[in-house]
Amino acid sequence: MVSTPRNLREILGAVTKYELGGPLLALALLVAASSALSPRFLEPYNQRILLLQTAPLALIALGESMIILMGSIDLSPGSTMALAGVVSAAAFRVYGFQLHASLAIGALVGLAVGAVNGLLVTKARIPSFVATLASLVAGRGLVLVLTEGQPIVGLSQYRVLTIELVGVPVMVWLFILFGAINYVLLKRTSVGLLTYAIGGNEEAVRYSGVRVDIVKLVNFSLAGGYYAIAGLMMNARLEVAYPWTGWGYELDAIASCVLGGIMLSGGVGNPLGPVVGAYMLTLLTNVLILLGVNPYLQWVVKGVVLVTAAVALTRGVRYVK
Amino acid sequence: MVVFKLSSEIVLSTKGIVKEFPGVVALKGVDFDLRQSEIHSIVGQNGAGKSTLVKILSGVYTPTRGEIFVRGVRVRIRNVRDAKKLGITLVHQEATLVPNLSVAENIALALYGVRGTVFARAKEKELLELARNYLELVKLRIDPRSKVRDLGVGERQLVQIARAIAENADIICLDEPTSPLTSMEAKVLFEVMEELRKKGKSMVFITHRVEEVFQIANRVTVLRDGVKVFTEDVSKTSPYEVIKHMLGKELEEFYPPRVEAKSLSRVSPRLRVVSLTTASNGKGVKLEGVSFDVYPGEILGVVGLLGSGKTELGKALVGAQRVVSGEIYVNGVKATIKSPVDALKLGIFYIPEDRRREGLVTQLTISDNIVLPKVFKTSSMSLIRQAQVERSIAGRWIKSLRIVPSDPSFKVANLSGGNQQKVVIAKSLETGAKILILDEPTFGIDIGTKVEIRKLIRSLASEGYSIVLLTSDVDEALALSDRILVIASGRVTNVMENRNLSREILISMLGGQVG
Numbered sequence: 001m002v003s004t005p006r007n008l009r010e011i012l013g014a015v016t017k018y019e020l021g022g023p024l025l026a027l028a029l030l031v032a033a034s035s036a037l038s039p040r041f042l043e044p045y046n047q048r049i050l051l052l053q054t055a056p057l058a059l060i061a062l063g064e065s066m067i068i069l070m071g072s073i074d075l076s077p078g079s080t081m082a083l084a085g086v087v088s089a090a091a092f093r094v095y096g097f098q099l100h101a102s103l104a105i106g107a108l109v110g111l112a113v114g115a116v117n118g119l120l121v122t123k124a125r126i127p128s129f130v131a132t133l134a135s136l137v138a139g140r141g142l143v144l145v146l147t148e149g150q151p152i153v154g155l156s157q158y159r160v161l162t163i164e165l166v167g168v169p170v171m172v173w174l175f176i177l178f179g180a181i182n183y184v185l186l187k188r189t190s191v192g193l194l195t196y197a198i199g200g201n202e203e204a205v206r207y208s209g210v211r212v213d214i215v216k217l218v219n220f221s222l223a224g225g226y227y228a229i230a231g232l233m234m235n236a237r238l239e240v241a242y243p244w245t246g247w248g249y250e251l252d253a254i255a256s257c258v259l260g261g262i263m264l265s266g267g268v269g270n271p272l273g274p275v276v277g278a279y280m281l282t283l284l285t286n287v288l289i290l291l292g293v294n295p296y297l298q299w300v301v302k303g304v305v306l307v308t309a310a311v312a313l314t315r316g317v318r319y320v321k
Numbered sequence: 322m323v324v325f326k327l328s329s330e331i332v333l334s335t336k337g338i339v340k341e342f343p344g345v346v347a348l349k350g351v352d353f354d355l356r357q358s359e360i361h362s363i364v365g366q367n368g369a370g371k372s373t374l375v376k377i378l379s380g381v382y383t384p385t386r387g388e389i390f391v392r393g394v395r396v397r398i399r400n401v402r403d404a405k406k407l408g409i410t411l412v413h414q415e416a417t418l419v420p421n422l423s424v425a426e427n428i429a430l431a432l433y434g435v436r437g438t439v440f441a442r443a444k445e446k447e448l449l450e451l452a453r454n455y456l457e458l459v460k461l462r463i464d465p466r467s468k469v470r471d472l473g474v475g476e477r478q479l480v481q482i483a484r485a486i487a488e489n490a491d492i493i494c495l496d497e498p499t500s501p502l503t504s505m506e507a508k509v510l511f512e513v514m515e516e517l518r519k520k521g522k523s524m525v526f527i528t529h530r531v532e533e534v535f536q537i538a539n540r541v542t543v544l545r546d547g548v549k550v551f552t553e554d555v556s557k558t559s560p561y562e563v564i565k566h567m568l569g570k571e572l573e574e575f576y577p578p579r580v581e582a583k584s585l586s587r588v589s590p591r592l593r594v595v596s597l598t599t600a601s602n603g604k605g606v607k608l609e610g611v612s613f614d615v616y617p618g619e620i621l622g623v624v625g626l627l628g629s630g631k632t633e634l635g636k637a638l639v640g641a642q643r644v645v646s647g648e649i650y651v652n653g654v655k656a657t658i659k660s661p662v663d664a665l666k667l668g669i670f671y672i673p674e675d676r677r678r679e680g681l682v683t684q685l686t687i688s689d690n691i692v693l694p695k696v697f698k699t700s701s702m703s704l705i706r707q708a709q710v711e712r713s714i715a716g717r718w719i720k721s722l723r724i725v726p727s728d729p730s731f732k733v734a735n736l737s738g739g740n741q742q743k744v745v746i747a748k749s750l751e752t753g754a755k756i757l758i759l760d761e762p763t764f765g766i767d768i769g770t771k772v773e774i775r776k777l778i779r780s781l782a783s784e785g786y787s788i789v790l791l792t793s794d795v796d797e798a799l800a801l802s803d804r805i806l807v808i809a810s811g812r813v814t815n816v817m818e819n820r821n822l823s824r825e826i827l828i829s830m831l832g833g834q835v836g
Contacts, residue, residue: 009690111664174638188705189706190696194696196682196689197693200682200685201678201682204678204679204681206660206661208748209694210662211641
């Protein structure tokens with residue numbers, strides 16, 4: 001009787017010692033609980049929808065995590081994905097570009113917005129919270145100006161992203177691919193090392209004679225590119241480019257990072273954490289819908305889950321701001 | 322010397338205070354006492370434990386072990402509130418006033434805090450009257466309605482003291498109150514302190530300027546490495562004795578004998594600094610007209626106490642401190658150094674005093690930290706990291722500097738201070754920089770590793786590195802330097818060959834202004 005809880009604690013201790021252990025454990029519990037609560041949860045059809053819904057969120061969460069790992073924050077994902085989606089759709093429908101060119105244009109828009117964020121932070125020396133808040137607002141404004149508030153329809157060709165490849169939609173392959181790319185980028189490249197180092201102790205990195213600003217610029221730009229891909233995925237899923245796409249997604253992106261074990265103070269977290277976090281967040285919504293919970297209450301549930309994850313993460317931290 | 326009439330009543334005392342932080346023991350069993358109507362000065366080098374002690378007395382930290390007595394009664398001080406209830410207040414090193422509130426409001430804040438009347442209605446008139454009274458006590462003639470952000474540093478210190486009095490404190494701890502002050506402002510502060518002393522207040526006064534002890538204090542206690550080494554009435558001691566106790570001397574036998582640098586030919590300097598002057602930004606010391614040369618294979622010891630400007634000099638050389646005038650030449654060519662990136666291109670690397678804050682990314686591994694500045698070069702196409710290459714680089718340094726443990730993937734946070742310093746040195750050497758600026762390289766390191774690091778510095782010089790050794794440790798400077806430069810208040814006061822220089826003479830130069 002005495003040894004059981006201790007063993008359990010030891011097992012838990014061993015699992016949570018590994019960066020991704022905590023999030024994966026939470027995910028396992030969530031999946032187990034969901035399948036017990038709703039028999040339809042594990043049905044392939046439901047899982048397929050779940051993965052399709054996760055894909056765009058996973059992409060923006062991956063982008064966001066690079067910024068958070070650097071100790072900064074990015075509030076622009078929602079607006080950036082909308083802008084990329086709308087510009088790409090306009091290039092395709094209004095200006096008659098080929099589909100591939102239109103997709104590329106969308107990605108470039110994301111990179112450009114990210115680069116602007118990076119320049120605002122490094123050159124104009126604006127804190128990332130404020131710089132990207134400006135992008136959040138201005139980006140959405142630009143979308144509304146471009147579309148005059150109307151959706152751009154007729155994007156059935158974007159279906160190349162939703163068709164199935166070996167039984168799985170291309171979009172899902174894409175998010176697996178970018179998860180892998182992100183992992184390699186953060187764990188196996190020079191930029192990745194410096195990203196963790198800047199988040200850990202920017203002062204020390206600067207005294208080491210490293211061009212910190214370039215690393216920041218690269219990361220902000222890449223993150224912008226990730227958001228753009230998420231925007232293109234939204235176009236494909238809905239076959240329409242809505243001007244209000246991604247409204248409020250920046251918060252889901254940050255929440256996914258927190259659920260995935262990325263410390264908001266920077267420098268700590270597994271590169272795959274955001275994917276796990278994004279899946280959990282989507283799953284939570286999915287289950288609540290399956291259970292027929294009042295949709296307004298879902299926000300409250302998400303909030304509670306987020307607080308729980310944050311408490312688990314900041315345990316032992318002396319001060320939090 | 323004025324003879325003070327002291328009542329001998331002890332108002333505050335500690336017994337065997339120990340304070341452990343993760344990885345360091347800041348205080349190793351300190352007995353301290355403070356008498357009624359006394360100004361008791363605590364001096365000591367960086368990291369001696371001065372601030373830690375007053376923070377324990379005022380409830381900012383709780384001691385790991387040990388007892389505190391207030392007027393003979395054992396007390397437990399668990400937080401700042403407890404301390405304030407016992408009449409103990411700390412005037413912090415950095416002003417803890419709210420800059421956007423008025424002076425009166427800041428004083429009022431303190432009152433709410435103590436009396437617990439958070440929702441008390443503040444009548445502006447009463448507040449102003451109250452504030453005026455307290456400002457009177459600290460001889461501050463300013464409008465209590467003025468915002469704290471518009472006050473000078475000296476005035477802010479006085480407001481903090483006024484607030485302490487308003488809190489009914491009769492034991493006031495002052496943590497280096499004079500370090501940001503001009504000598505005129507310090508004089509005003511001393512007058513106020515003396516006035517308060519006569520009114521029966523007792524004060525603990527931390528300073529790093531030994532001469533101030535002899536201007537204002539009744540007794541002095543010297544802390545070194547967390548141990549109380551000396552307590553005496555000021556009238557019965559001398560500045561020389563105090564400085565000697567601050568620096569300590571039991572280390573002497575550990576110093577390797579000076580190796581004469583045979584091949585040292587001073588033909589052309591590798592680094593030449595000509596009348597370097599930095600901007601005064603209110604914080605830190607302003608350097609004025611600092612000039613010196615460093616030759617290949619030479620160790621230039623820059624000796625100065627805390628607040629002399631040696632750290633500012635180190636940072637100015639790598640572009641981390643704004644330089645307003647003066648020139649730096651590297652190998653005879655005029656250099657523009659705006660950031661550590663520029664400095665590294667010229668082969669200058671600064672090894673900071675505060676390793677954990679400025680030297681290392683502690684949650685990364687030994688290997689990651691060592692390759693950090695060079696990671697673009699060790700990666701293929703500047704991007705893909707080569708684990709094999711990195712491990713072998715780290716392994717080489719771990720072996721040659723004897724870093725323990727020898728596992729390159731060990732987290733730096735869990736290393737001892739000495740091994741952390743070795744990692745920073747390894748990083749600096751791996752960059753290929755030939756001019757190393759070491760700021761207190763053996764500070765806070767155990768004796769064994771201290772000796773190792775000193776030998777390493779010596780051998781680097783004989784390999785041809787140029788080393789600027791910034792230190793407050795006279796023995797370290799004497800053991801290692803070819804030449805010694807003494808710096809005080811941002812100015813060079815002496816430059817000399819390290820030949821037949823005695824410890825006593827050098828110490829007296831450091832406390833030069835004391836006389």
